[in-house]
Amino acid sequence: MESEQLRIAMLSVHSSPTGELGTKDTGGMSVYVRELARELANRGHVIDIYTRLNGSPQKQIAQLHENVRLIHLRAGANGQMNKMALYGHLDEFFMELEKFKARQSLHYDLVHSHYWLSAKVGKWATERWEVPHVFMFHTVGAVKNSTVGSENEPELRTTMEKKLAKTCDRILVGTDEERGHLIQHYGASPKTIGVVPCGVNLDLFHPWERTQARRRLGFTQDESIVLYVGRFAPVKGIDRLMEAVAHLRHHKQLRLVLVGGDGNAAPESQGLERLARKLSIQECVTFVGRIEQDSLPPYYSAADVLVVPSYYESFGLVALEALASGTPVVATKVGAMESILRGGTIGQVVSNGSPRLLAKSIEKYISGPNGLTPHEVRASVLRFSWANVASAMLDQYGTVLREYGFNSTATGLGKGHEN
Numbered sequence: 271m272e273s274e275q276l277r278i279a280m281l282s283v284h285s286s287p288t289g290e291l292g293t294k295d296t297g298g299m300s301v302y303v304r305e306l307a308r309e310l311a312n313r314g315h316v317i318d319i320y321t322r323l324n325g326s327p328q329k330q331i332a333q334l335h336e337n338v339r340l341i342h343l344r345a346g347a348n349g350q351m352n353k354m355a356l357y358g359h360l361d362e363f364f365m366e367l368e369k370f371k372a373r374q375s376l377h378y379d380l381v382h383s384h385y386w387l388s389a390k391v392g393k394w395a396t397e398r399w400e401v402p403h404v405f406m407f408h409t410v411g412a413v414k415n416s417t418v419g420s421e422n423e424p425e426l427r428t429t430m431e432k433k434l435a436k437t438c439d440r441i442l443v444g445t446d447e448e449r450g451h452l453i454q455h456y457g458a459s460p461k462t463i464g465v466v467p468c469g470v471n472l473d474l475f476h477p478w479e480r481t482q483a484r485r486r487l488g489f490t491q492d493e494s495i496v497l498y499v500g501r502f503a504p505v506k507g508i509d510r511l512m513e514a515v516a517h518l519r520h521h522k523q524l525r526l527v528l529v530g531g532d533g534n535a536a537p538e539s540q541g542l543e544r545l546a547r548k549l550s551i552q553e554c555v556t557f558v559g560r561i562e563q564d565s566l567p568p569y570y571s572a573a574d575v576l577v578v579p580s581y582y583e584s585f586g587l588v589a590l591e592a593l594a595s596g597t598p599v600v601a602t603k604v605g606a607m608e609s610i611l612r613g614g615t616i617g618q619v620v621s622n623g624s625p626r627l628l629a630k631s632i633e634k635y636i637s638g639p640n641g642l643t644p645h646e647v648r649a650s651v652l653r654f655s656w657a658n659v660a661s662a663m664l665d666q667y668g669t670v671l672r673e674y675g676f677n678s679t680a681t682g683l684g685k686g687h688e689n
Contacts, residue, residue, distance in 0.1 A: 276667065279378040279395065280307060280319040281388035283363055284353050287319060288332070288340060297501050298587035299408040301563065302468060303384055304334070309469075309660035311337035318376070320367055324350055343367055354424060356387060364394050379676070380404060380667060386411070386427055389434045402439040402674040404666065406466075407431070409584045410448065412455035414505060417582040432456040440670040442466050442663075444585035445606045464666040467606060469659035470590035470651060474564065477596030477644035478571035486568050493523045494636035497573035497597075499566065499588045502531035502538035507579035507602065509545060513625035514579070514632060516549040521636060526551070529558045529569055570595035571644070575617075575635035579628060580604045593617070593651045596644020600631045616642065616650045 280303060287304035307317040316337045323330075323342040332340040343366040346359035370376075382404045383392030389405040396403035411423040411431050435441055435458040442464050443449050449465055452458040484491055496515065500506050508528065515526045531539045539557065546552040558569070570576065576592035576599045583605035590610070592599050599617035601607040611617040618631040634640065 276310075276315045276379045277377060278310070278315060278317045278667075279381045280317055281381065281383040281392050281395075282319060282321050282385070283345070283360070283388045283391060284322060284356055284385065286321045286324070286340070286342075288334070298468065298585065299384055301587060302406075302408070305469060305471060305656045306660060306663060307338045308335045309656045310663070311335050312657075313660065313664070318378075320363075322346075322351075322356070322363060323348075341370060343370065353387060354426070357390075357426065360387065360390050364391050367391065367395065368398070380671065382406070384408060386431050386434060389438065390430060393434065393437070396439070402670045402676075404440045404442060404670055405434055405438040406442040407435075407448065407452065407584065408444075409582070410451050410455065413448075413451050414582055417505070428455075438462070439674060440464060440666060442666060444468050445609070447605075448584055464669070466659060466662045466666060467654060468585040468587050468590060469656040470587070470594045470654050472594055472652065472655050475567055475570065475591045475594035477648060478568055480571055483568040483572040487572050489525065489572055490523075493525045494521050495573045496524070496526045496632055496636065497529070497569060497576045497592070498527070498579070499529045499569070499576065499591070500578075502528075502536070502542065505581050507581050507623065508542060510623060510625045510628060511577055511579040512542065512545055512549055512551065512555070514577075514628035515554065516551050517626055517629035518633060518636070519551065519554075521633075524554050524636070526555045527558060527569065527573065528555065529566070530560055531557070533559060566591065567595055570597045573597050575600055575632055577628070577632060578602065578604070578607065579623065581623070583607075586610070589617075590651050590654050594648050596647045598635050598640065598642065598647060600628065600635070602628075610651065616647050 282303050285300050287300045289300055303319060307319055310317055319340045320343055322345050328342050330342050334340050343363055345363035346356060378401055380402045381392045381396050383389040384406050385408055392403050392405060411427040414423050435452055435456040441458060441462050444467050446465055449463050452463055453460060481491060489495060498508060498511055502508060518524055546555045570592045576597055578586055578589050578599060578601035580602055586605035586607055589599045589601060589607060593616060599611060601619055602623035603619055603621050607619050611619050620627045620631050
């Protein structure tokens with residue numbers, strides 16, 4: 271697939287790849303879609319990403335990179351919409367997709383959908399267009415429901431995911447553990463599941479000199495900085511991170527920096543502020559709010575340690591970003607954390623995620639030098655470049671195209687298309 275141009279329709283219906291990272295419905299999946307598309311385009315492939323028009327001022331077509339377009343389609347009322355409410359408008363989204371495709375005389379070699387709402391649309395599209403369907407699970411609803419502290423996912427989602435896991439041409443997950451979840455919870459065939467990890471932008475995320483990073487952000491040089499980056503959702507485990515910090519109050523210069531969320535007025539942010547007061551740590555907690563991804567590198571470099579306290583992650587993108595920035599990671603046993611942090615030299619995995627054990631691991635990185643240079647930490651994740659991820663993805667595309675009986679040409683035309 272490296273030498274043949276493919277035309278790919280990517281679907282990310284509920285979450286735009288250019289959305290505000292750290293807010294309720296915009297996280298690692300959006301980064302994945304955007305970065306993967308860019309790297310595939312660098313190889314000469316053509317990608318159209320379809321997402322819902324959410325009411326903010328948006329052109330229907332936005333050129334993200336050469337050979338990558340972001341296309342906004344109407345579905346339901348103008349403005350933000352709950353994911354379950356959006357489900358009732360997926361047929362409208364598909365009709366708008368069909369109209370757009372016809373107006374532009376487009377063809378695609380395959381459809382790559384992200385998240386179960388997109389996969390529902392992708393199933394309709396691939397049946398109509400007679401092309402294969404690749405569906406990436408970024409989280410698994412059944413696992414979220416079986417995980418303590420996570421959001422309750424509706425039965426509709428788990429029922430639909432189970433059906434999609436058995437009917438899509440190729441299923442993708444980020445880890446071997448997630449592959450096992452699909453087999454266990456949804457009865458997916460092991461033969462249809464591929465594993466493609468998340469990636470990290472190594473050009474953006476690299477070590478800053480810590481003194482410089484702290485000065486830029488207004489932090490003092492003698493502080494012990496514990497960093498969290500991500501959505502303010504129950505599944506992310508920020509509650510137990512704050513409890514862990516409460517066990518470390520004897521560190522007089524301790525600061526917990528929380529990056530993400532939907533703003534100070536959001537219920538999630540207010541709940542965390544109340545918890546900080548209850549734990550008597552409000553003086554050492556800084557709510558930064560959400561920031562653009564391009565502004566994240568100095569935060570990683572300023573921190574002594576990044577903590578991933580989640581109850582469930584399908585992978586754990588922020589851990590890659592921190593390590594690429596030269597900052598060690600303390601994480602619960604979720605996603606790819608055991609694989610990434612293997613050996614315990616660049617971070618620690620806390621097996622049961624208790625606040626006390628989290629605190630014990632965090633203390634190793636805030637009590638003094640850990641003997642690692644930032645560049646040694648960074649070296650551990652070089653294999654997760656987006657270039658490597660794109661190569662792995664193209665292998666998966668090649669597998670499903672061969673299984674589907676495509677005779678791809680140099681122009682990327684697939685089954686049922688003429689040169």
